[in-house]
Structure formats: structure tokens, C-alpha cells
Amino acid sequence: MENLDKKIRIEIIKMLVKRGFGHIGGSMSVVELLAVLYGEVMNVDPKNPNWEERDYLVLSKGHAGPALYSTLALKGFFDKEMLMTLNEPHTNLPSHCDRQKTPGIDMTTGSLGQGLSAAVGIAQAIKLQGKNNRVFTIVGDGELQEGQCFEALQYAAHHELDNLVVFVDENKLQLDGYTKDICKQGDLVTKFNTFDLHTVRCDGHDMKAIKESINNALVTPHKPSVIVLDTIKAKGVAFLENDLGNHHVRFTDEQIILLNEIVKELESEL
Ligand SMILES: Cc1ncc(C[n+]2csc(CCOP(=O)(O)OP(=O)(O)O)c2C)c(N)n1
Numbered sequence: 001m002e003n004l005d006k007k008i009r010i011e012i013i014k015m016l017v018k019r020g021f022g023h024i025g026g027s028m029s030v031v032e033l034l035a036v037l038y039g040e041v042m043n044v045d046p047k048n049p050n051w052e053e054r055d056y057l058v059l060s061k062g063h064a065g066p067a068l069y070s071t072l073a074l075k076g077f078f079d080k081e082m083l084m085t086l087n088e089p090h091t092n093l094p095s096h097c098d099r100q101k102t103p104g105i106d107m108t109t110g111s112l113g114q115g116l117s118a119a120v121g122i123a124q125a126i127k128l129q130g131k132n133n134r135v136f137t138i139v140g141d142g143e144l145q146e147g148q149c150f151e152a153l154q155y156a157a158h159h160e161l162d163n164l165v166v167f168v169d170e171n172k173l174q175l176d177g178y179t180k181d182i183c184k185q186g187d188l189v190t191k192f193n194t195f196d197l198h199t200v201r202c203d204g205h206d207m208k209a210i211k212e213s214i215n216n217a218l219v220t221p222h223k224p225s226v227i228v229l230d231t232i233k234a235k236g237v238a239f240l241e242n243d244l245g246n247h248h249v250r251f252t253d254e255q256i257i258l259l260n261e262i263v264k265e266l267e268s269e270l
């Protein structure tokens with residue numbers, strides 16, 4: 001789908017502006033990844049979200065729901081108008097992903113750390129059934145402070161789950177500061193390679209590079225893959241990029257004017 005990245009950014013901004021607040025930082029940093037996954041890589045059927053042969057996505061950093069909802073709506077899983085109900089009472093689009101509410105959401109997430117374990121379980125089940133579906137999961141860099149992420153990766157490596165691709169959104173920030181100041185992680189590629197995982201780093205805003213990394217991951221036998229994405233939190237919203245307070249923002253009137261200007265500019269580029 002042409003310009004899917006720009007279209008996703010437009011929808012994220014529109015839905016967050018409508019609500020007046022939300023997780024803008026971590027939603028904007030995964031836009032190019034979602035555009036590549038849903039635009040070029042994943043086998044899915046928007047008219048049959050539970051299709052047994054589909055590839056799975058577990059958005060372990062479930063607070064980036066607005067980014068995934070925008071992508072699913074643009075793919076045709078549900079009407080775009082539904083995006084305007086984000087996080088409203090009785091909505092089918094809660095701020096964190098819920099598989100029982102939203103067509104196309106494969107796993108309920110939001111309690112950080114758990115989605116990666118769930119993705120490993122799905123990948124293992126698929127292998128046990130002798131099937132070929134692929135499983136993708138997106139984990140935050142701050143989220144990696146949850147110990148169960150490492151338990152899950154160790155298990156995945158041991159069981160040679162080469163149908164699993166884990167993306168780490170390394171945007172260097174978590175809720176309340178730089179990840180390196182809160183709990184330093186060192187070089188994630190070196191770290192995960194010692195787990196016997198196929199690990200690479202790539203520019204998380206370069207769609208060509210992302211596609212190439214995924215293609216390589218999918219043909220690496222016997223090893224699960226980790227793709228560490230070098231990203232910018234709140235990418236595309238200049239006044240929030242790399243701002244320590246960009247995790248969850250309640251927008252001022254002035255910021256809403258700026259956000260609407262970004263939408264106009266993106267729309268003019270379509
Ligand atoms: C177990 C758990 N603890 C705390 C939170 C609250 N929380 C939501 S997002 C977040 C920060 C996550 O940082 P990171 O994983 O780097 O996400 P990103 O930068 O991509 O937004 C925290 C602490 C949570 N959702 N789950």
C-alpha cells in the first residue's frame with residue numbers, strides 16, 4: 001500500500017487529537033515497522049481476521065495500540081471512523097490492545113513483559129502443529145527490564161523457534177527518562193547473540209532496511225531472530241521528538257494546532 005507509513009502517522013495524530021491525550025511517543029516510533037509488516041510481509045486477511053493460516057503480531061508494548069489500530073483500519077479490518085472512539089467508554093479500541101475487542105488484534109497486551117512470552121508460546125504451538133505461520137512481536141526497550149523477556153528468549157532459542165521474529169523498538173526512552181539512566185542495557189545485539197539468537201540492528205525508520213532485515217530473519221534456520229530497531233520516540237512530531245515527556249501527552253491548545261499542521265503537511269505528500 002503506497003505511503004502507508006504517512007497514512008498511519010496521519011491516523012494516529014487524528015485519533016489522539018480527538019481524545020486530547022495519549023501514548024504518542026511509542027506509537028510514532030513503530031510506524032515504519034508496521035507499514036512494512038502489514039504492507040509487505042504479513043499474510044493476513046482483513047475480512048477474516050481469525051484466518052488459521054495468518055501470520056501473528058503480538059504488540060507486546062501494548063500502549064502503542066493507536067499505531068496498530070491505525071494500521072488495521074487502513075488495511076480494512078474495520079472502518080476508519082472507529083478510530084475516533086479510541087479510549088472512550090465502551091469502545092472497541094482501548095488504549096492498550098485487547099484481542100476480545102478489536103478485529104486483527106492477536107493478543108491482549110499492556111502489562112509489559114508478558115507479550116513476548118505469549119508470542120513465544122504461539123510460535124511453539126505453531127511448530128508443534130507442523131504449520132508455517134510466522135509470529136512477529138514488538139517489544140519496547142524499557143520493557144526489556146522485565147525479567148520474563150529473557151526467560152522467553154532463552155526458551156525460544158532452545159526450542160529453535162525460527163518462525164519467531166522479535167523487534168525491539170530501541171527508542172532510548174521509557175516512561176520517565178532515558179533507558180540508559182534507569183537500567184543500562186549495553187549493546188542489545190551483542191547481548192542477544194550470546195542467547196544464540198539471530199540478532200541484527202537496523203534503522204527503524206528506513207522501510208527498505210527493515211524489509212531486508214525481516215527477509216533475512218525469515219530464512220535463518222533453527223534460530224529465532226531479534227531485530228533491534230534504532231528509532232526516535234515520537235518520530236514525525238518535531239516538537240516532541242526526544243522530549244523526555246513524550247511518552248504520554250495531554251496536548252495543549254498550542255500543540256493541537258501544531259499537530260493539525262503536521263496532518264495537513266502529511267496529507268499534501270500523499
Ligand atoms: C508491567 C508494567 N509495568 C509498568 C507499566 C506502565 N508503563 C506503560 S508504558 C511504560 C514505559 C515503557 O517503555 P518502553 O518499553 O521503552 O516503551 P516505548 O518507549 O516504546 O513507549 C510503562 C512503565 C506497564 N504497562 N506494565
Ligand SMILES: [Mg+2]
Pocket residue numbers: 140141142169170171172173174
Ligand atoms: Mg522505549
